[in-house]
Amino acid sequence: MADFSQLELCPELQFTLEQLNYQKTTEIQAKVIPVILQGADVLAQAQTGTGKTAGFALPIIQKLKDVQPVNNYHCIRALILTPTRELAIQVAEKTLSYGEQLNMRVISIHGGVRFDNQLRKLKRGADILVATPGRLLEMLIQKKLSLQQLQVLVFDEADRMLDLGFIHDINRIMSFTPKERQTLLFSATYNDKIEQWAAQVLNNPKKVSAAPANSAAKKIQQLAYKVGNGDKDDVLSFMVNSGKWKQTLVFVRTKRRADKVSQALIDAGINANSIHGDKLQKERIAALNAFSDQQIDVLVATDVAARGLDIEALPRVVNYDLPNQPEAYVHRIGRTARAGKTGQAISFVAPDERQYLQEIEQLIGKKIQFHSIPLLTNGKLVSEKSAGIAKANSKVRKTAKAKYIAPELEKAKKPALRPSLLGKAKKK
Numbered sequence: 001m002a003d004f005s006q007l008e009l010c011p012e013l014q015f016t017l018e019q020l021n022y023q024k025t026t027e028i029q030a031k032v033i034p035v036i037l038q039g040a041d042v043l044a045q046a047q048t049g050t051g052k053t054a055g056f057a058l059p060i061i062q063k064l065k066d067v068q069p070v071n072n073y074h075c076i077r078a079l080i081l082t083p084t085r086e087l088a089i090q091v092a093e094k095t096l097s098y099g100e101q102l103n104m105r106v107i108s109i110h111g112g113v114r115f116d117n118q119l120r121k122l123k124r125g126a127d128i129l130v131a132t133p134g135r136l137l138e139m140l141i142q143k144k145l146s147l148q149q150l151q152v153l154v155f156d157e158a159d160r161m162l163d164l165g166f167i168h169d170i171n172r173i174m175s176f177t178p179k180e181r182q183t184l185l186f187s188a189t190y191n192d193k194i195e196q197w198a199a200q201v202l203n204n205p206k207k208v209s210a211a212p213a214n215s216a217a218k219k220i221q222q223l224a225y226k227v228g229n230g231d232k233d234d235v236l237s238f239m240v241n242s243g244k245w246k247q248t249l250v251f252v253r254t255k256r257r258a259d260k261v262s263q264a265l266i267d268a269g270i271n272a273n274s275i276h277g278d279k280l281q282k283e284r285i286a287a288l289n290a291f292s293d294q295q296i297d298v299l300v301a302t303d304v305a306a307r308g309l310d311i312e313a314l315p316r317v318v319n320y321d322l323p324n325q326p327e328a329y330v331h332r333i334g335r336t337a338r339a340g341k342t343g344q345a346i347s348f349v350a351p352d353e354r355q356y357l358q359e360i361e362q363l364i365g366k367k368i369q370f371h372s373i374p375l376l377t378n379g380k381l382v383s384e385k386s387a388g389i390a391k392a393n394s395k396v397r398k399t400a401k402a403k404y405i406a407p408e409l410e411k412a413k414k415p416a417l418r419p420s421l422l423g424k425a426k427k428k
């Protein structure tokens, strides 16, 4: 990748990047920063974790750096729309840190917190506003802020915004913005809907892509295990405990399952917590901080709640349930192997999820290999509860040898235990 010094970024930004220890650009940054600096509209494909926030934030800051506040009020010159609160908060935090040397005022507004508190934050305006569509539209309709001075509009994770049904709100927000503006649309995946949307909102855009269309990042090792629905808690606890897994993000399909799985892990002696849409914003942030600070080892999340989580170098994600939309798989596994690091994406596939797996394989254009789960004690297979598991282990049974699956488990060199026995063994 390129050195940042090869890009035409001002000394203050170069200094900030040095402070952050960003030594080289990521692929998307090398491609997109010059194009944004030239003033073109952009349609960019970049997965989460590729460094795309800096990809748009740095050139935006550079463009806005000479604008001075009027009567101590900062007119909104750049708007970044994100699908979720967490992403809004994280993009704002990152952008603020990038713009610190240049005194950029960056504010985030989103649902889940009091309207009047957010209005107070906006009293002196913002150079860059990061917002979720619903809350922003409310403020615009009530004439609490103006986008008339807007120069740059960014759609971050555009595909997710479409999935979450924000298109109507977004169209209304656009009617509050000037026609003359630069628009940047970032999406992890492309499909017809994104192309149609791009054709409406972008003017002669430059297309930039940091990864082959709809393919998962190459540095992610993708593994699948056949696990019956009734065995998933046991298998997960077993893997986390015997592999001594830290910083593991587990995806489940529903809010109720998030709580149930987190409790099952806690019962197995694992430090776990859950985040989902029914939890208060402050609970979600506390869980997220505890996870980032490594006070908890496993965070169980629904797709929406996990959106925008930025935890550096997450080593592993687990699909406890496969998503029924294949694009969500790409988003989920994008949480690992961030910014050039390696990572592991593990999927539990119950018999009724085989169809989802096929759809995912079609989207990413490759097969995800099944591996066998060690369900042995003293070299003997002790559980055949799930037909899938028994089949996957049939070879192991013949030789009656313990076989480990994930590299971590191999390293752990522990005798494999039947998951349900693990808790008992620990208590002794």
Ligand code: AMP
Binding pocket: 021, 022, 023, 024, 025, 026, 029, 047, 048, 049, 050, 051, 052, 053, 054, 310, 311, 312, 338, 339
């Ligand atoms: P993003 O895809 O924008 O969410 O960024 C993912 C992570 O990569 C964040 O934690 C960034 O701080 C980090 N990052 C972004 N660009 C670079 C870079 N050029 N070098 C090292 N880390 C980076």
